[in-house]
Amino acid sequence: MGLKTFPGGVHPPDSKEYSKNYAIEEIPLPSKVIISLSQHIGSPAKPIVKIGDNVLTGQKIAEAQGFVSIPMHASISGKITKIARFPHTTGTIQMGIEITGDGQDKWIELENKKKYLSMSVEKMKKRISDAGICGMGGAGFPTHVKLSPPKEKPIDTIILNGVECEPYLTADYRVMLEQPEDIINGLKILMKIVGAKKSIIGIEANKPDALKKMIELTKNEKSISVIGLKLKYPQGAEKQLIYAATKRKVPNKGGLPMDIGVIVQNVGTSIAVYEAVRYNKPLIDRIITVTGKIVRNPKNLKARIGTLCLDLLEYCGGTTEKIGKVISGGPMMGFALSTLDTPIAKVSSGLLLLDKKEAHKDVESTCLRCGRCVDICPMNLVPSLIAHNVRYNDWDMAEKYGVLDCMKCGSCVYVCPSHIKLIQWIDIGKIKVMEKKNQNQEKN
Amino acid sequence: MTEIYAVSAAPHIKQKISVQSVMWQVVLALTPALLAAIFFFGIRSLFLTVYGVAAAVITEAIIQKLRRIPVTVTDGSAVVTGILIAFNISSAAPWWIPVVGSVFAISIGKQIFGGLGHNPMNPALLGRAFLVASWPTLMTANWKATTPIKHILESSINGLKELPSNIPAVITSATPLGAAKALRDTTQISRDMAETVMNKLADMDTIRELFWGNIGGCLGEVSAGLLLLGAAYLAYKHIIEWRIPVSYIGTVFVLIFIFGGINGLFSASILLPVFHIFAGGLILGAFFMATDLVTSPVTKQGRIIFGIGCGIITVVIRLVGGYPEGVSYSILLMNIAVPLIDKFTVPKIFGEV
Structure with missing residues (x-):
């Protein structure tokens, strides 16, 4: 079987050996959770509870504001104790709701609809949006929005993303090994909703057992194919995965996969969709990898949304050395956290701890113009050129050279011999270019 | 806290x-x-x-x-x-x-x-x-003339009994490229004669000597073989990339093959381009100087244009210019063009329509 891939990319050490052999464990109920109101792309959810209210596990506590938004649910039963600003999984401070648990874990009523596939598409979609599901691979785009393409953009292919190209992370890998049936069930629901005739499950070559399992499970499914992908970062980036699987290119300048008839969903999201449609269960937990060289017992945990990173780490036996950096997500695109009191969100795929040495910051020196960043950019940009224009405040040129097309995968920074923080410059550029665009729009 | x-x-x-x-x-x-x-x-x-x-x-x-x-x-x-x-x-x-x-x-x-x-x-x-x-x-002018190349030249010429006695004087230059230049420019002997001597000069024996370094020339350009060894290491370490050296040397090969002969287009033997690749500073220039990170284009397409440009200028200088060797000037001239090359070779963004 030939492995498929995309042009460009880098080969960081995959570092998955720390946690990949540990089966998913459910972490005991935390005494306190913080449910952030923005765990997704789009408008933050709006609280519908007040301090002192008692809530059940799975009860809606914040509703979606607008279409591109998702509701939030209590992930433990207990009492609302605070509605305030809390540390956020992106390293910022955001509004959230604190629930102090009663230790009972009293659930709202769920159901078990055995013939869920005969449900109407509208009802399925409603259940998904009511369950507050967003992409669980990292970006957090509301799933029901992705599943509602306009009529003129028919979807023929669903791609399930089981690539997990971020080093260290093994959550998706464990899910594929331990819950493959649920993934397929979710996939069938997704296919029905958008009317896709075909689906492809993409898995990177460093997970041969997951690949084997999935192939075996789908050998009688004509419409589902499983493909092995070359081990390369960022193989799991949406556009790169689509290209590897279908040879189609998502148009740049804000094009979406639906423009070329494709929808990509993470394998974890697929399970959440299945659980939402069949059991009417809101998204209140997820699988997260707690890992790093210094974590005493790295694990793959099933944890309630809103559990504090501190609780996760304590359950894993803490660290063997002083912590240098705390990262929410993977090492390439994850966010550095300033405190372990940060709650996990629906997008949190990993909690990574680096020691002081690994967290060492290199001093930036002048650009050598070596062109390594150009050679590996999976979006075919010239990162050094964009960063240069941002540095000298030339927003027009930054835009012309595609600052908005950068997905911030970090490959350019990874290979830069001068240790230039290209992504940081590009991020500034993105913000400034958007500001300027908005101003122009207002003027017109 | x-x-x-x-x-x-x-x-x-x-x-x-x-x-x-x-x-x-x-x-x-x-x-x-x-x-x-x-x-x-x-x-x-x-x-x-x-x-x-x-x-x-x-x-x-x-x-x-x-x-x-x-x-x-x-x-x-x-x-x-x-x-x-x-x-x-x-x-x-x-x-x-x-x-x-x-x-x-x-x-x-x-x-x-x-x-x-x-x-x-x-x-x-x-x-x-x-x-x-x-x-x-x-x-x-002060090359240390190592004996073997002189020996090769002399033995080649001695082999051609019908040559007029003034031939060795034409090839006074101690470097192979100098000799080639002198042969091209001389009016003392007929074109055909010059061509014969040129073919002798650029035969396998000379190329072997050039490869191992048994020739007159600058310090670092003597041994093409050992330069290539170093270049292979850099390529293996991804410090230099194939585009510039390959397009540079390829261009020199093609142009010398077409224009290198003394008797008009395509009159050169196939060994002459090989001779031109291993003689002089081309290997050193193509692998270690044209690939200088700072002064070469950052785009892939740009590197190819850069290499081709270096090749053209090198051949023009070697064949019709005033110096026997043109590697250094060709690279310097192309260095100046790098910002322009980069500007016009910005790659098409992934998915660009």
Whole structure:
């Protein structure tokens, strides 16, 4: 079987050996959770509870504001104790709701609809949006929005993303090994909703057992194919995965996969969709990898949304050395956290701890113009050129050279011999270019 | 209150690579060629190289002190410049030649533009151009003529009994390219005769000698084989990339094949382009100087254009110009064109419509 891939990319050490052999464990109920109101792309959810209210596990506590938004649910039963600003999984401070648990874990009523596939598409979609599901691979785009393409953009292919190209992370890998049936069930629901005739499950070559399992499970499914992908970062980036699987290119300048008839969903999201449609269960937990060289017992945990990173780490036996950096997500695109009191969100795929040495910051020196960043950019940009224009405040040129097309995968920074923080410059550029665009729009 | 940790932007892991590691690996890759120079031209080659390196490093340190910026001589870039300057001079040159060359290269070629990363032209080549312009006889006429090439030439010519006796005088030059140039330009013998001698000059024996380094020439360009060994190491380490050397050498090959013959288009033997590749500074230039990170294009397409441009200028100088060798000027001229090349070869964004 030939492995498929995309042009460009880098080969960081995959570092998955720390946690990949540990089966998913459910972490005991935390005494306190913080449910952030923005765990997704789009408008933050709006609280519908007040301090002192008692809530059940799975009860809606914040509703979606607008279409591109998702509701939030209590992930433990207990009492609302605070509605305030809390540390956020992106390293910022955001509004959230604190629930102090009663230790009972009293659930709202769920159901078990055995013939869920005969449900109407509208009802399925409603259940998904009511369950507050967003992409669980990292970006957090509301799933029901992705599943509602306009009529003129028919979807023929669903791609399930089981690539997990971020080093260290093994959550998706464990899910594929331990819950493959649920993934397929979710996939069938997704296919029905958008009317896709075909689906492809993409898995990177460093997970041969997951690949084997999935192939075996789908050998009688004509419409589902499983493909092995070359081990390369960022193989799991949406556009790169689509290209590897279908040879189609998502148009740049804000094009979406639906423009070329494709929808990509993470394998974890697929399970959440299945659980939402069949059991009417809101998204209140997820699988997260707690890992790093210094974590005493790295694990793959099933944890309630809103559990504090501190609780996760304590359950894993803490660290063997002083912590240098705390990262929410993977090492390439994850966010550095300033405190372990940060709650996990629906997008949190990993909690990574680096020691002081690994967290060492290199001093930036002048650009050598070596062109390594150009050679590996999976979006075919010239990162050094964009960063240069941002540095000298030339927003027009930054835009012309595609600052908005950068997905911030970090490959350019990874290979830069001068240790230039290209992504940081590009991020500034993105913000400034958007500001300027908005101003122009207002003027017109 | 729990502990507060330092934060930074992603990515949080990095490839183990730095400016230092890149530069020192280039130094390592140049070492075999230096050893070849010591073997063929004597220990004097090593001294000249040491003078060049010392002058480059000291000049860089002094200027950085004067500019009140951190002294970064340990990054190895000045060392590379020093070595390349020495590689571009004759082993018979006086000791101050590499010193003057290095001082000029580092000060005017590099620091005056802001130091590493900002220089528009390869400092070592600029240094060489300065030396050639200022002391042309020391730089181009004083080759240490190693006996084997002379021997090859003489035996070739002796084999042609019908040759007039003035032929050896035509090929006075001690470097193979000098001899080739003299043959092209001479009016003392017929075109056909010149062609015959040229074919003799560019036969397999000569090419073998060129490959191993048994010829007259600059310090660093003697052994094409050992230069290629160093280049292979750099390519393996992803420090240089194939596009510039391949398009450069390929262009030279094609153009010499077409225009290299003395009797009009395509009259050259197929060995003549090979001779031109291994003679002179083309291997050194194509793998170690045209690929200089700072002064070559960053785009893939740009690198090919750059290599082709270098090839064209090199061949024009070698065939119709005033000098027997054109590698250094071709690279310098193309260096100047790099910003323009980069500007017009920005790649198409993934998914661009």
